[in-house]
Amino acid sequence: MSLVDRIKEDVKASLKSGASARAGVLRLLLAELLNKEKEKFGGTGGNLEDADAIAVLQKEAKKRKDAIELFRKGQREDLEEKDEAELKIVGEYLPQPMSVGEIGSIIDGVIAKGASDFNSIMKEAMKELKGRVDGRVVGNIIKEKIK
Numbered sequence: 001m002s003l004v005d006r007i008k009e010d011v012k013a014s015l016k017s018g019a020s021a022r023a024g025v026l027r028l029l030l031a032e033l034l035n036k037e038k039e040k041f042g043g044t045g046g047n048l049e050d051a052d053a054i055a056v057l058q059k060e061a062k063k064r065k066d067a068i069e070l071f072r073k074g075q076r077e078d079l080e081e082k083d084e085a086e087l088k089i090v091g092e093y094l095p096q097p098m099s100v101g102e103i104g105s106i107i108d109g110v111i112a113k114g115a116s117d118f119n120s121i122m123k124e125a126m127k128e129l130k131g132r133v134d135g136r137v138v139g140n141i142i143k144e145k146i147k
Contacts, residue, residue, distance in 0.1 A: 002048075002049075002050060003050045003057075003093060004030070004047070004053055007030050008030060011026045011030060021085070025089045025090070028060075029056075029057065032056050054094065057090055057094055058094065060090050061094060064086050065087065067079075068083045071083065095132055100141065103129065103133055103137065106128050107141055107145060108145070110124040110125050110128075111145065116146075117146075118143070118146060122135075122138065122139060126138060
């Protein structure tokens with residue numbers, strides 16, 4: 001079952017169980033996924049791959065993380081809690097983040113293949129890590145390793 005189909009099923013289940021807040025977040029995610037599908041396929045009826053769906057979900061998670069930080073600075077606990085709850089729901093559909101050790105071993109493999117400067121290491125590492133880890137984390141680990 002694709003990620004989009006799973007979210008569709010979860011929307012139905014949330015509505016049946018009366019979890020309207022969860023259903024609202026899932027509907028928003030579904031709308032973003034369908035917008036991406038239209039953008040990519042131009043309304044020809046193509047199906048969004050899981051990698052593209054994960055990218056959309058990561059974008060939505062980042063929006064909420066940024067909003068949470070702004071709400072903390074503005075001392076708006078009510079809005080902060082709402083976005084934290086939404087972030088938790090979005091996180092259920094994202095792959096588990098990789099540990100620093102796992103990322104480091106992939107970077108070591110890229111360096112062993114002959115990449116020596118930051119940009120080439122970053123490019124090759126992100127090919128393997130795309131969608132599973134934030135680029136800033138990878139960049140920091142690379143900087144540590146090439147010192």
